[in-house]
Amino acid sequence: MNYKIASIAGDGIGPEIVREARKVLDKIGQKYGHTFEYEELLMGGCSIDVYGESLTDETLEKAKACDSILLGAVGGNVGQSNWYQIEPSKRPEAGLLKIRKGLGLYANIRPAILFDELSGACPLKPELTEGGFDFVVMRELTGGLYFGERKTIEENGVTKAIDTLSYDENEIRRIAKWGFDVAMKRNKKVCSVDKANVLDSSRLWRKVVKEVAKDYPEVELTDMLVDNCAMQLVRDPKQFDVILTENMFGDILSDEASMVTGSIGMLSSASLGATKLGLYEPSHGSAPDIAGQNKANPIATILSAAMMLRYSFDLEEEADAVENAVKQVLKDGYRTVDIMAEGKTCVGTTEMGDLIAERI
Amino acid sequence: MNYKIASIAGDGIGPEIVREARKVLDKIGQKYGHTFEYEELLMGGCSIDVYGESLTDETLEKAKACDSILLGAVGGNVGQSNWYQIEPSKRPEAGLLKIRKGLGLYANIRPAILFDELSGACPLKPELTEGGFDFVVMRELTGGLYFGERKTIEENGVTKAIDTLSYDENEIRRIAKWGFDVAMKRNKKVCSVDKANVLDSSRLWRKVVKEVAKDYPEVELTDMLVDNCAMQLVRDPKQFDVILTENMFGDILSDEASMVTGSIGMLSSASLGATKLGLYEPSHGSAPDIAGQNKANPIATILSAAMMLRYSFDLEEEADAVENAVKQVLKDGYRTVDIMAEGKTCVGTTEMGDLIAERI
Ligand SMILES: CC(C)[C@H](C(=O)O)[C@@H](O)C(=O)O
Numbered sequence: 001m002n003y004k005i006a007s008i009a010g011d012g013i014g015p016e017i018v019r020e021a022r023k024v025l026d027k028i029g030q031k032y033g034h035t036f037e038y039e040e041l042l043m044g045g046c047s048i049d050v051y052g053e054s055l056t057d058e059t060l061e062k063a064k065a066c067d068s069i070l071l072g073a074v075g076g077n078v079g080q081s082n083w084y085q086i087e088p089s090k091r092p093e094a095g096l097l098k099i100r101k102g103l104g105l106y107a108n109i110r111p112a113i114l115f116d117e118l119s120g121a122c123p124l125k126p127e128l129t130e131g132g133f134d135f136v137v138m139r140e141l142t143g144g145l146y147f148g149e150r151k152t153i154e155e156n157g158v159t160k161a162i163d164t165l166s167y168d169e170n171e172i173r174r175i176a177k178w179g180f181d182v183a184m185k186r187n188k189k190v191c192s193v194d195k196a197n198v199l200d201s202s203r204l205w206r207k208v209v210k211e212v213a214k215d216y217p218e219v220e221l222t223d224m225l226v227d228n229c230a231m232q233l234v235r236d237p238k239q240f241d242v243i244l245t246e247n248m249f250g251d252i253l254s255d256e257a258s259m260v261t262g263s264i265g266m267l268s269s270a271s272l273g274a275t276k277l278g279l280y281e282p283s284h285g286s287a288p289d290i291a292g293q294n295k296a297n298p299i300a301t302i303l304s305a306a307m308m309l310r311y312s313f314d315l316e317e318e319a320d321a322v323e324n325a326v327k328q329v330l331k332d333g334y335r336t337v338d339i340m341a342e343g344k345t346c347v348g349t350t351e352m353g354d355l356i357a358e359r360i
Numbered sequence: 361m362n363y364k365i366a367s368i369a370g371d372g373i374g375p376e377i378v379r380e381a382r383k384v385l386d387k388i389g390q391k392y393g394h395t396f397e398y399e400e401l402l403m404g405g406c407s408i409d410v411y412g413e414s415l416t417d418e419t420l421e422k423a424k425a426c427d428s429i430l431l432g433a434v435g436g437n438v439g440q441s442n443w444y445q446i447e448p449s450k451r452p453e454a455g456l457l458k459i460r461k462g463l464g465l466y467a468n469i470r471p472a473i474l475f476d477e478l479s480g481a482c483p484l485k486p487e488l489t490e491g492g493f494d495f496v497v498m499r500e501l502t503g504g505l506y507f508g509e510r511k512t513i514e515e516n517g518v519t520k521a522i523d524t525l526s527y528d529e530n531e532i533r534r535i536a537k538w539g540f541d542v543a544m545k546r547n548k549k550v551c552s553v554d555k556a557n558v559l560d561s562s563r564l565w566r567k568v569v570k571e572v573a574k575d576y577p578e579v580e581l582t583d584m585l586v587d588n589c590a591m592q593l594v595r596d597p598k599q600f601d602v603i604l605t606e607n608m609f610g611d612i613l614s615d616e617a618s619m620v621t622g623s624i625g626m627l628s629s630a631s632l633g634a635t636k637l638g639l640y641e642p643s644h645g646s647a648p649d650i651a652g653q654n655k656a657n658p659i660a661t662i663l664s665a666a667m668m669l670r671y672s673f674d675l676e677e678e679a680d681a682v683e684n685a686v687k688q689v690l691k692d693g694y695r696t697v698d699i700m701a702e703g704k705t706c707v708g709t710t711e712m713g714d715l716i717a718e719r720i
């Protein structure tokens with residue numbers, strides 16, 4: 001088969017890590033007889049430099065015409081970069097929000113996995129993580145505070161800023177279904193996180209999630225308040241299977257969860273919608289401080305490419321092959337500097353990509 | 361001097377822990393020649409049982425007439441208790457929001473301390489917390505999503521819920537001043553947390569905090585995005601001195617921070633406004649599952665009483681005396697069950713209160 005992939009390298013370490021993911025995809029192509037064709041697109045600071053905004057309508061249209069999207073990372077150093085001297089709606093992050101919304105990618109899946117081989121990097125005491133953990137945060141991605149009306153006004157000489165958090169039942173229902181579907185393929189537990197003791201949107205969230213749960217009698221549903229969830233992720237991450245939550249809570253909790261694994265350079269993510277077209281990117285950011293130094297860990301991006309094979313192209317065997325190659329390379333003792341440990345071999349971005357491709 | 365304290369025991373373990381805090385306050389009174397007079401008020405589920413709502417206007421007026429407020433905890437088991445079968449504006453938590461707003465308590469201070477004697481309970485690896493940590497979360501408490509307009513409507517047969525997040529510059533300025541004032545008495549570092557890459561309210565927050573910072577040239581100000589802060593609290597809590605943030609972010613981050621200390625039964629909190637009248641309560645909740653069993657740790661409430669002596673009554677020496685008595689009791693090897701460790705003596709709620717009072 002022939003697949004057309006929008007390749008959006010972005011800023012900072014983006015170009016390096018996307019290059020390695022493509023190396024691995026191409027190896028898959030060779031071995032299994034697929035062709036991956038890449039359409040290189042600009043988004044983020046690099047697009048601001050050329051077009052004055054983070055994502056042009058033309059680029060968005062080109063992305064829409066592809067079968068899926070592989071993204072590195074966007075953004076620079078907020079304090080230093082010119083990319084943040086322009087109006088908010090054109091800044092690097094705005095491109096990310098525009099592509100999510102523009103492609104209707106309302107379901108963000110972020111695995112939080114304690115890799116056996118890397119458990120030493122986990123900031124939690126070993127007794128809390130014995131046996132490892134493996135859960136996913138399923139975050140609603142195109143609603144809530146991120147996309148509500150906002151304005152900054154003057155009232156009697158006083159500046160006031162207003163953001164709006166809104167959800168309708170359909171928006172909640174479709175992400176809840178995703179959450180339960182994913183749980184059915186895993187350990188059949190959904191923990192729905194909200195702030196129902198304060199917010200109307202959370203009370204609606206809880207109600208709709210309960211309705212959806214009726215169609216999944218095998219899945220155990222629990223509710224948790226967001227403040228409590230922020231605690232439980234530190235106290236006992238093993239309790240979770242699928243955490244289902246709205247956009248802003250998901251932003252905060254998925255980052256906390258990724259840090260709890262201790263291996264943020266390893267964590268992939270997928271953003272999906274109603275069609276097969278998905279956006280795949282590492283959970284981490286553009287790390288401008290180490291850009292261009294062959295230091296970045298490409299594994300999160302490579303594992304994101306594996307998710308692309310699985311979710312967008314239904315290539316299960318190929319996805320497994322990538323994931324197994326990553327596991328093998330870790331077993332063989334190779335590490336990038338962010339996950340380096342005593343007695344292991346430290347390699348650069350390119351070498352790590354080569355080593356993984358070799359093992360396919 | 362004579363001080364009038366509103367004593368709001370509340371629900372669950374509330375009555376037990378407030379009783380012990382009053383025991384300690386009375387000992388302070390004896391020793392230093394003060395009289396603490398208590399006005400017992402109902403709030404939370406116990407008030408719903410009597411008046412059908414969590415906090416009546418009369419009770420609020422009575423609280424206003426006191427010099428300060430000592431609160432246990434409110435709320436029950438959401439799934440099981442009748443207190444959650446009534447409309448949201450009358451439920452236990454609504455009383456808490458009503459008293460905060462009604463008394464203008466816009467500044468919530470929650471210390472996150474790794475107690476030397478209890479470092480074993482911290483979920484983080486020892487190498488991350490060596491030397492201990494001690495920071496405070498300064499949370500805005502009467503604005504943002506908690507108090508914005510909210511509604512649930514039907515639009516073309518679809519239910520939609522809307523909450524509003526708004527801040528004006530005055531609301532931000534006054535809490536920012538508190539943050540910098542507290543930092544001046546500590547290590548002179550403020551980390552202001554927002555989501556300025558998405559929210560208008562956060563962009564205004566950042567701007568106003570920067571303006572306020574100009575009046576505190578000795579204080580080092582940094583900005584951090586809320587998702588990053590959720591990570592940093594796990595990765596390196598030692599970096600913080602004062603975390604300054606808005607209401608919802610503060611709710612999430614302060615709970616995460618308290619869990620990172622591993623000793624949530626030890627953490628106090630103070631809610632303050634423009635006058636000396638403050639509300640003092642433990643950071644933890646009402647723990648209905650252990651209520652009435654003489655198991656609850658009263659120390660968070662006792663340390664909250666110490667904050668009352670310091671912030672509302674300007675009784676520095678007396679506040680120190682309480683804090684030192686708590687330290688001494690830990691040194692002497694006494695623990696409640698939540699902080700129990702090998703070789704220590706496990707005591708109940710009452711005994712812990714007695715032991716601390718004895719050491720005053
Ligand atoms: C860059 C930012 C707008 C974005 C978000 O908040 O969604 C990022 O933090 C993420 O989680 O993908």
Ligand SMILES: CC(C)[C@H](C(=O)O)[C@@H](O)C(=O)O
Nearest residue numbers: 197198227453454456457611
């Ligand atoms: C009970 C709840 C409304 C409250 C809050 O969210 O403020 C609590 O979590 C707290 O932090 O004091």
